[in-house]
């Protein structure tokens with residue numbers, strides 16, 4: 001369990017299924033998630049995901065809980081080989097939880113854990129250029145823009161767009177220490 005300021009990151013539970021499917025089965029949530037995040041998001045998709053997430057050891061995937069409710073999820077995907085020590089970083093929230101600073105708090109909390117107990121060196125996230133809210137979350141969580149990958153992504157409606165690569169290193173300043 002990782003305690004943030006306004007949310008908690010905790011391991012998934014089998015009982016998250018209903019709330020997970022309800023929050024994830026939303027085209028506005030899926031829109032700029034990578035294609036591995038299904039849409040429509042069915043009960044079977046939720047069961048498949050929970051079967052993976054419940055076996056997670058050490059935990060890479062966390063449910064985001066806010067005000068006692070399942071609000072969404074955040075996780076890291078540690079890389080191997082020449083990328084050892086680096087992890088891909090991703091998150092999403094059910095729409096009714098947007099706009100309250102929850103993703104920023106969750107991202108800061110998971111980054112602290114990833115660089116602390118998990119000993120990672122680098123976290124990185126690629127964002128569809130129009131996903132302005134996610135760009136803001138990464139910036140507020142201490143990630144820096146490293147590059148623009150032109151025409152790298154295809155949106156679910158077929159529109160081609162650029163992707164932005166953001167990363168934060170363990171040695172970068174901790175935004176919690178800067179802004180509280």
Ligand SMILES: CC(C)(COP(=O)(O)OP(=O)(O)OC[C@H]1O[C@@H](n2cnc3c(N)ncnc32)[C@H](O)[C@@H]1OP(=O)(O)O)[C@@H](O)C(=O)NCCC(=O)NCCS
Pocket residue numbers: 028029030032033091092093094097098099100101102103104105125126127128131132133134136137
């Ligand atoms: C991206 C997402 C996680 C943000 O969650 P959130 O809890 O609402 O984010 P926060 O409240 O912490 O911060 C959002 C920031 O984006 C800003 N923002 C939101 N929508 C915006 C828009 N359309 N234009 C400009 N800024 C916007 C907010 O004002 C806030 O910035 P501020 O604090 O400087 O004002 C949420 O929108 C989501 O789940 N989207 C769908 C899944 C997704 O895209 N995941 C990320 C894939 S890379």
